[in-house]
Structure formats: structure tokens, C-alpha cells
Amino acid sequence: MTVSDLNALMPLTIIAVASVVIMLLIAFKLNHKIIQAICALSFIVSLVSLSNRPSYLSNSLHQLFIIDGFSIFVLALILFSGLVINVFSYIYFEEKEENPKEYYILLLLCTLGAEVLVISNHFFPLFIGLEILSIGLYVLIAYLRTRNFAIEAGIKYLMLAAFSSAFLLFGMALIYTDTGTMQFNLIADHLNKLGMPSIIFLVGFGLMLIAIGFKLALVPFHMWTADVYQGAPLPVTAFIATVSKAAMFTVLIHFFNTIGSNRFQISTLIITLIAIASMLIGNLLALNQQNLKRLLAYSSIAHLGYLLFAFLSSNKLGIEAVSFYLFAYFITTLGAFGVVTILSSKEQDADHIDNYRGLFWHSPIAAIVMTIALLSLAGIPLTAGFIGKFYILSAGIDAHLWMLAIVLVLSSVIGLFYYLRIITTMFSKGDKHIIKENLLHPAYYILSASTLLFLTICMIWFGIYPIQIILFIRSVLN
Known part of the structure; x- marks a missing residue:
């Protein structure tokens, strides 16, 4: 291994x-504050290390990993999200009945698994990264085991993740049987020589698509999403909604683009139908939800459908659109879950819409931040979410995907209804909001509030002046 590889x-x-x-520090009985600070420091140092971008990779490393501009951009998003989730985790877990120290080990390991997924160029690291991520999430989802729905959510995710891993392994085995290799670019070379894929390859390809659909919670593989979001601790829910899905979506892009899946009409048709179903059904299922976690779960299904739209464009503009939309989705989702985390009490999460009735009249800053986050998720102008959707529409129209463009617009209109319902609830008169008693040192709430303020500024700033992040994305991708 060369210095560049390291x-x-x-x-x-x-x-x-x-x-x-x-893990070693926990054995020496160090307190929660120190453990959380060291975890945050590791995210910062890892994020800074991305600036030392390698100019080349040795052949042995290139066989397993692909570290291109898109991978580095997603790695930066993952590490940034891990840092933000780490900040919110302290005030959330410090007051809970469970010992929070082991939580940070699992958070780091899940982040490691996501990182491995992002740079995978081979079935072996792909599966290893997926299992590191999944096994850590099994525990994190059920971490507060005395809470309602926690164990149920953990078991449900365990069973469905195991099934999806079985589909993935079987699909990999069939593709390896047909091509004789597990490396993405060598699989592409094999397909180029044959011209038309065999039945065995197509079956394996389909099984892998099913497994990826489960991990991304795309329709019709979305059954676990709402229950897991509701049962998991709030920082873990934020992690699943951002880091976990971004890592798996990057695998989808790398594998499918490398082998040129857009050449296969059947795969393009299937992904198109999944994108349409995810955009429509995700928004429709969110309409009548009274639990904010479940509402954001179904909303995330629709947002993954939007990303599939950009992915199907199969052009350079599509990758730029995916990158910008991931950035906008990350800061917006983290902002929304951050507000819910700060408002949650020791006994219960502030995850019911009635908890936000009249919030503006008691906690105006929290209500404003949540409003901006919801408007960004809805794709309203002057927010980063609007630029993200506009970017996706531009990429899709450039590729002449008119049907998907129409569905995206219609589904966004449906989504606007339930986002506005939450906003009107916060600005209405009422007294069902949660009044949280601050039991920790004010510095921790100031740090969390400052993080929320930074995310909110990003949502507005890059919604008004998006050219800065667009030029940065282009410089990274080139």
C-alpha cells in the first residue's frame, strides 16, 4: 500500500x-461529556483529512475502492452529518435512562460502514460496509429498549435487513457466476464484450435492485420505514434518513453507471416505475400522519424518488443535481430533526403534531427554524430545497424524461399540503406544546442551537445564492 493509498x-x-x-476510554469510566467530545473531534479530523485528495490510487486498492469526486463529496456530507448528529445526541441521551457512552461507538462504526459503501468498487467491500452499517443500526434503533416501539422497530429492521442482505448476496452470486468477477468495471467489460446480458445476469441484477430498494425504502420495499423511524431514538432516525440512505444511493450510482445499466430497457423501465411510485405513494401516505417521525419517514420515500429521477437522466447534469439535492436534503433533514430533538423531554419525544400547536407563541425561534426546514423540504423558493428540485427538473428535462417531470411536480404539490399543515399548527393558538425543563448546562443547549442556526442559514443562503455550492460541486466532480 502506497502513501497515496493511506x-x-x-x-x-x-x-x-x-x-x-x-471503547478503551469507556473501560476507564470516563464520563459522557468526554466521550462525546472525542467522538466529535474524530468527525472533525476525518472531515479535514478529505482535503488531502489523492491524485492516484495503486492498482490493488483500485480493485476494491473508487475514490472519485462524487465519492469525496458524499463522504464529506456523511462526516458532516455525523458531527451534527453527535452534537444533538448529547442533550438527547444525557437525560435518558440508558448509558449513552456505547452509543458513540456504534455511531462511529455505522459511519465507517457508510464510508466503505460510498467508495466500494467491488462486491466484497460493498457487503462488508453494508453489514457494518446494518449491524450497528440494529442496536441503535432499539437503544432505548424501555421506550414504546423501540424493540419492535429494532426487530422489524433486523428481519427485513436480513432478507434484503440475502437478496443482495444471491444477486451478487449470480452475477459472479455469469461474469467471473466481482469488480464493477470488470463486470462492465464483460457486458461490453457480450453486448446483451444473459438471463442469469439479469436475474442477479434484479435481486440486487430489490435489496437496494429495501435499504433505500423505495416503493414497494418501504414497509419498514415508518415503524423504524418512530421507534428509533431521534438522532438515530436522523442518521438513517441521511447517512444510511446517501451511502446506499451512492452504491446504486456507482454500480449502475459503471456497468451502463441505462443500456438495458427493462432496468430503466423498472427504475422509472419505482421512482414514480415512490414520489406519489410516499407523499400520499404522509398526508394523514399525525406523528412527525412517521410523516418524515414517508416524506423521505418521496425524496428518494426525486433522486432516482435525477439518476435516470444518466448525464453529467444528473450527477450534479444528485449532489446538490443530497446537500440540500441533508441540511434540511438535520435541521428538522434537530428542532424535534431540542424540544423533546426526558420522558417522551416531541414527535406528535399536536406538540407543536402554538409553538411560535412560546418558542418562536424553534418554530421559525422548523418552518424554514419544512419549506425547504417542500421545495418553496428562497430555500435550498427549491434549488435542489429545480436542478433535478433541469437534469430530467435535459434527458427528455417528461413523464417523471410531471409526476415530480404533481407529487410536490401533494407534499406541500402536509408540510403546510405542520406550519399552520405551529402558528395557531393552542397550548399542547411540550415545555421542556432544561436539566443540563446552558452551554450544551447553546451549542445545539448554534448548530441549528448554522443549518438554517445554509438553507436560506444556498436557496438565494446557490452558485457558490454549485461551483464547488462542479470543481469536486471534475
Whole structure:
């Protein structure tokens, strides 16, 4: 392994070493504050290490990993999200009945698994990364085991994730049987020589698509999403909604683009139908939800459908649109879950819409931040979410995907209804909001509030002046 290889893998190495260090520190009975600070420091150092972008990779490393501009951009989003979730985790877990220290080990390991997924160029690291991510999530989802729905959510995710892993392995086995290789670019070379894929390859390809659909919670593989979102602790729900899905979506882009799946009409048709169903059904299922976690769960299904729309465009503009939309979706989703986390009490999460009745008249800043986040999710102008949807529409129209463009617009109108319902609830008169008693030092609430303020500024700033992040994305991708 060369020095360039070590630099390329430095973000993964730092997170892996940090998880071991925290494990040892817990054995010495260090307190929650120190453990959380070291975890945050590891995310910061790993994020900084991405600036040392390798100019090349050795052949042995290239067989397993692909570290291109898109991978580095997603890695940065993942590490940034991990840092934000770490900040919100302290005030959430410090007051809970469970010992929160082991939580940070699992958070780091799940982040490590997501990082491995993002740079995978081979079935072996793909599966290893997926299992590291999934096994950590099994525990994190049921971490507060005395809470309602926690164990149920953990078991449901365990069973469905196991089924999806079985589909993935079987699909990989069939593709390996047909091509004789597990490396993405060599699979593409094999397909180029044959011209037409065999039946065995198509079956394996379909099984892998099913497994990826489960991990991304795309329709019709979305059954677990709402229950898991509702039962998991709030920081874990935010992690699933952002880091977990972004990592798996990156795998989808890398594998499908490398083998040129757009050449196969059947795969393009299937993904198109999944995108349409996810956009429409995700928004329709969210309409009557009274639990905010479940509402955001179904909303996330629709947003993954929007990303599939950009993915299907199969052009350079499509990758730019996916990158910008992931950025906008990350900061918006983290902002929304951050507000819910800060408002949650020791006994219960502030996850029911009635908890936000009249919130503006008691906590105006929290209501304003949540309003901006919801408007961004809805794709309203002057927010980053609007630019993201406009970018996706531009990429789709450039590829002449008119049907998907019409569905995106119609589904966005449906989504606007339930986002506005929450906003009107916050600005209405009422007294069913949660009044949280601050039991921790004010510095921790100031840090969390400052993080929320930063996310809110990003939502507005990049909604008004998006050219800065667009030029940055283009410079990274080139």
C-alpha cells in the first residue's frame, strides 16, 4: 500500500481508530461529556483529512475502492452529518435512562460502514460496509429498549435487513457466476464484450435492485420505514434518513453507471416505475400522519424518488443535481430533526403534531427554524430545497424524461399540503406544546442551537445564492 493509498483511506482510518479509542476510554469510566467530545473531534479530523485528495490510487486498492469526486463529496456530507448528529445526541441521551457512552461507538462504526459503501468498487467491500452499517443500526434503533416501539422497530429492521442482505448476496452470486468477477468495471467489460446480458445476469441484477430498494425504502420495499423511524431514538432516525440512505444511493450510482445499466430497457423501465411510485405513494401516505417521525419517514420515500429521477437522466447534469439535492436534503433533514430533538423531554419525544400547536407563541425561534426546514423540504423558493428540485427538473428535462417531470411536480404539490399543515399548527393558538425543563448546562443547549442556526442559514443562503455550492460541486466532480 502506497502513501497515496493511506491518504485516500485516512477518513475511514480515523473513524475506525476513534471507535477503538472510545471503547478503551469507556473501560476507564470516563464520563459522557468526554466521550462525546472525542467522538466529535474524530468527525472533525476525518472531515479535514478529505482535503488531502489523492491524485492516484495503486492498482490493488483500485480493485476494491473508487475514490472519485462524487465519492469525496458524499463522504464529506456523511462526516458532516455525523458531527451534527453527535452534537444533538448529547442533550438527547444525557437525560435518558440508558448509558449513552456505547452509543458513540456504534455511531462511529455505522459511519465507517457508510464510508466503505460510498467508495466500494467491488462486491466484497460493498457487503462488508453494508453489514457494518446494518449491524450497528440494529442496536441503535432499539437503544432505548424501555421506550414504546423501540424493540419492535429494532426487530422489524433486523428481519427485513436480513432478507434484503440475502437478496443482495444471491444477486451478487449470480452475477459472479455469469461474469467471473466481482469488480464493477470488470463486470462492465464483460457486458461490453457480450453486448446483451444473459438471463442469469439479469436475474442477479434484479435481486440486487430489490435489496437496494429495501435499504433505500423505495416503493414497494418501504414497509419498514415508518415503524423504524418512530421507534428509533431521534438522532438515530436522523442518521438513517441521511447517512444510511446517501451511502446506499451512492452504491446504486456507482454500480449502475459503471456497468451502463441505462443500456438495458427493462432496468430503466423498472427504475422509472419505482421512482414514480415512490414520489406519489410516499407523499400520499404522509398526508394523514399525525406523528412527525412517521410523516418524515414517508416524506423521505418521496425524496428518494426525486433522486432516482435525477439518476435516470444518466448525464453529467444528473450527477450534479444528485449532489446538490443530497446537500440540500441533508441540511434540511438535520435541521428538522434537530428542532424535534431540542424540544423533546426526558420522558417522551416531541414527535406528535399536536406538540407543536402554538409553538411560535412560546418558542418562536424553534418554530421559525422548523418552518424554514419544512419549506425547504417542500421545495418553496428562497430555500435550498427549491434549488435542489429545480436542478433535478433541469437534469430530467435535459434527458427528455417528461413523464417523471410531471409526476415530480404533481407529487410536490401533494407534499406541500402536509408540510403546510405542520406550519399552520405551529402558528395557531393552542397550548399542547411540550415545555421542556432544561436539566443540563446552558452551554450544551447553546451549542445545539448554534448548530441549528448554522443549518438554517445554509438553507436560506444556498436557496438565494446557490452558485457558490454549485461551483464547488462542479470543481469536486471534475
